[in-house]
Amino acid sequence: MPAPGSPRPFDRHGYQPVGRQLTFDELDTPLHDTTFVVVDLETTGGSAANDAITEIGAVKIRGGEVIGELATLVDPGRSIPQMIVEITGITSAMVIGAPPIERVLPAFLEFAAGAVLVAHNAQFDIGFLRAAATRCDTAWPAFKVLCTVKLARRVLTRDEAPSVKLSALASLFAASTQPTHRALDDARATVDVLHALLERIGNQGVHSYTELVDYLPAISAGQRAKRSLATGLPRKPGVYLFRGPSDEALYIGTAVNLQRRVRNYFTGSETRGRMKEMVALAQRVDHVECAHALEASVRELRLLVAHTPPYNRRSKFPKRAWWVALTDEAFPRFTLTRKPTADALGPFSSRTDAADVAATIGDFCGIRSCTARIPASRLHGENCPPAVVGGCPASSNATLASAQEYSIAPALAVALFRGADDEPLRRMRRRIEELSDAEHYEGAARLRDRAAAVVGAVRRLQRLTALAAITELIAARPAVDGGWEFAVIRSGRLAAAGNAARGVAPMPVVEAIIATAETVLPDPSPLRGSMAEEVGLIARWLDGPGVRIVRTTEGYCEPALGAGSWIGWSELARDAVRAESAGATYLRLA
Known part of the structure; x- marks a missing residue:
C-alpha cells in the first residue's frame, strides 16, 4: 500500500486511476484524459509525393481503453507493385471497388478530431495523410503527433531493444496482437506498445501529455534535476528571474503560467x-506574480534595466537610445543626443537612423547643416554653400538670413514633431511627384523611402507623447476568462495593475488599485521621464480589443495634423515596387 498522501501508482497501461483529485501537473492535459488515435497505413510505396494509400487502420483509446476502431481498404487509383503485394498481401483486385481517398480521408479526420495522433514511425504515416489532404484540397488540422519509435528510443536501452521495429517491440512486450503488415493489426499492436512504454515512464514524473512531449528529447541528468527549481511557482502571470551562484540575475522573462514556463527550461x-x-549556472528562480500580461511585461522591462542580466539580449539599455534635438543657439541646428530636450524627436535605436531622419527633415524645413557657431548679430549664409550644390539647406544663392528670419525653420520642425503643422511632409510629397514627373524614378524612390522613415519616426513620437501627456488614465480590458484587467497609467508609466473577476463589482476594485498606485513625478522630456518601451507596451495594450477608458484627467488623442494621417501614404511608399513603371503609378496615386 502506498503511504498516505503519496501519488497512486500507474496501472499496467501507464494511466493513473481517474477516481482521485488531480495534482496541478495533471491538470495540464493529464494522460488519462488524453484521447489518442493510433493509426497505421499500407501504401503502394515509400514516397508520400508519388505513392498512394491502400489501407487505413486506426484505434481510438482513452485511459487505457479502446473506444473506437476504423479500418478500410482504399483504392489507390493505380496498380499495386508486386513487391508491396508480397509484403502486405493486398492485391490490386482487393482494392477494386474500395472507396477512394477522397471519401476515406474526411471519415478519418472526423474519427481523429481532437485527438493526439500516434504512429510507429509517425513521419511516414502522417506524411502520407498530409499529402493526401493536399491532393484532396482538404485542410489538414493542427494535430498533435506522437511517434512510438522516438518514444521507444527514449525509454528503452539498446541492450534491451537492439531494434525498435514494431515487430520487435510487439514481441518484447508480448503484445496481444502481432503486426502482420495489415493496417488494423499493426495499429492494434502499436496500441499495446504505447501502453507498455507509458507504463515504463509512469514513475519518472511524466503525468501529462505536455510532460510526455518534453520527455522525448534526450537531456542531461543535471538539467532534469534542476526541474525542482520550478516547484512552488504559481500558475499565474508574472516575471521570473534565474539567479546564479553569486545571487546575480542570469536571465529574466515573463510567462502567462510561471510554473509551466520555468519548468520548460529543464526539459528537452x-x-x-x-x-x-x-x-x-542557475541556483534558484525568483518570481514576481502579476495581475496580467501588461504588468508582467512592464516589470520585466524595469528588471532588465535594473539588473542587465547577461543572458538577455534586448531592452537592457533603454537610455542608450538616440534623439534628434535642436541646439540652443541663435541659429539652431540638429544634433544627436542621448538626453532628449522638450522638443526632441525620437527615440532611435540606431544613431545612423536618427542622423538620416534629421537630414531629411532639415532639408525640407531649411535647418542648417553647417556646424559653425553664428552670433545673433551675424547673418547665416555668408560663407555657406547653397543647398542646390550640396551645401547647407538653409542657404540660397540670393539671400542671407538673420536670426529672426532663420527662426521660421526650427519652428517648423518643432511644429512637425508636435503635430501642429505637416507642411514638411507635404513638401516631401510634392518633391517626389516632381521627380516622378521628370522621370527621375530612382531619386523619387530614394526620397519616398526617406519620407516614410520620417513619417514613422514622427508618428511614433506623437503616439507615445499623447499617452505620456496624460496625468492619470485608468483603463479596463476584458480578461480572457471573464472579468476585467485594470491599469492605472500616470504620465506614460504603469502605476498600478489589478483584476476584477467575473461577477465582482469592478469600481470598488478600481478604487482600491488607485489607492495603492505608484506616485509618478514627470520631467520636461517628451515622454515625461518614462521609458519609451514601457510607454509603447502600454499603448499597444490600450489598442487591444474591448479596452475601455474608466477615467482620465486629459483627453487621449493624437494631433489632427500629426503623422498619424500619413501612415496610409507611408505604408504605400514602403510597399511600392521600385520598377520605373510601378514607381510612376504609385507616385500618381499618392
Missing part, C-alpha cells in the same frame, strides 16, 4: 545553447 523542449548554459 529547450534547445537553445545559451539557455542550457544559463540553466547549468
